[in-house]
Amino acid sequence: MAFRMLCDCFASALASIHAHRLRSFLTSLGIIIGVASVIAVVATVQGLTSTIAASFKGLGSNSLTLRSDTSFEEQLQGKQNRLTLSDLDKVRRSIDGISSITPSFSPVGKFGTTVKAGNKTSYSRVIASTPSYQDAYEAYTEAGRFLNATDEESGRNVCVIGETLRENLLLPKNPVGQYVQVNGNWFKVVGLAEPRGEILGISQDDYMIIPFSVGLGLAGNLASQDVGITFNVDRIEQLEEIQSRVTALLRSAHKLKPGQKNDFKVQTSQQLTDSFTQILSSLTVVLVGIVSISLLVGGVGIMNIMLVSVTERTREIGICKALGAPRSHILTQFLIEAVAISSIGGVLGLILGYGLAFVIGALIPGFPAPDIPLWAIVLSLTFSSAVGVLFGILPAAKAADLNVIDALRYE
Structure with a gap:
């Protein structure tokens, strides 16, 4: 009923x-x-x-990313925290159980600089890093090759460029062998990176990568450079332990007092993902x-x-x-x-x-x-x-x- x-x-x-x-x-x-x-x-x-x-899955479950961290209040005060080459050296010498250490920094401008080829110019990011950058960030090449150990050791002026930079400079579909100029220095293109597309209308392919040793020569003041570091933990069960050891090492190096907030972040790929996910x-x-x-x-x-x-x-x-x-x-x-x-x-x-x-x-x-x-x-x-x-x-x-x-x- x-x-x-x-x-x-x-x-x-x-x-x-x-x-x-x-x-x-x-x-x-x-x-x-x-x-x-x-x-x-x-x-x-x-x-x-x-x-x-x-985009963070490529970092791997056993990787750690180390970067500087400046709070909003500190930025308002004109302060900018940095990870220096000295910090990189301390991590290399003092932390056992890590491998594939990949440092990277922007030697000629944090947000980019002018790159020339012929009569064409483009404002692009220039990244100085080591050959392990390819695997750490899945920056595989579509044409040519990536940077190798010989490039790093001999300080060759070679580079790998992204698809957007190639288009902006009107370089051939296969730009290997072409030359581009940065701050008056000529670089030979040895590879073209696979395209990654855009996020929020911002291209992920507008960059060029040069050897880390060459970047050190381009940088005017090494002390002012902010270095990012990615490395792998040999045994994944030691991930949290090594994360804690790196944190303790850098707190001591930066002379941070007990209770004082870290001026850097050591994060796993999952933590990086969680941070962005929480914000969104x-x-x-x-x-x-x-x-x-x-x-x-x-x-x-x-x-x-x-x-x-x-x-x-x-x-x-x-x-x-x-x-x-x-x-x-x-x-x-x-x-x-x-x-x-x-x-x-x-x-x-x-x-x-x-x-x-x-x-x-x-x-x-x-x-x-x-x-x-x-x-x-x-x-x-x-x-x-x-x-x-x-x-x-x-x-x-x-x-x-x-x-x-x-x-x-x-x-």
Whole structure:
């Protein structure tokens, strides 16, 4: 009996929605926009998170990355923490159980410098590193070769360039053998790196890599250089132990007092991924919280229209009650109608949001494909239905509590 009553209420609610199609659509518009906004934000950020996580997988589970860390407060004070060549030397000499130590730094400008080829110029990053950079960062070559030990030992002016730099300088498809100029020094191109694409419209291929020893010669003041270090732990079970030893070594070298914050970071590839994921997750929560306000606005719209619907159908409600319809029947019918409107809006918003995420990705060059997790779909549909219940209960209760005599007299 209860199941039949639910079916009757559901059929009556759908009939009412169909009879006022335009009004129902406009009522659910707030829900559609709210859910679409939530889905678009989550899909876009999750796609970006997946791309960033994939970019750190190449570091390997047994690798550690060591870099300087300057807090925002210190930056406001004009301070810039650095890892020096002395720190690199201490790690090499004092830490056992590590291998494939890969130092890298920017000898001619942290954010880049002018690179020339013929009459063409490009502002690109110049990275000085060792041959192990290839495996540490998966910088494999598409043409030619990578830097080797002979280049490093003899200090040859050779380089490996990225695809974007090749295009900017209008070099041939295979640029091996061509020459580029940096700070008045000529470098022979020995390799072209495989393209990595873009992230947030920023090219990952606009760079050139030169031997570490050559970079030391280009750098004006070695003491001011900030060196990044990546190395592998020989035995993965010692990862945390070596991480702690490196931290203790550098705290001592930098004369940091107990309780004083580190001016560097020693992180595993997983910790690097988690750091970026945490930042993006916080951003997602804030953005979703902002756009969810439109869901509440949509709920107010549903309550308003349902109150209008109760007023329009007052005589109908009176007749139903006069024929013996229980209060629960009337309450359920109007509540189902409110939930149906909000749920339909949720489904349409889900479709619209997914499409909107793809449009955003298409408009921004190199932006990763959107990724909608299952929890976002379930949460959006559940929340949209909950909005229908929350804002539909008052009109439904008003309809169920109408006096039979007054309802039948209503004009």
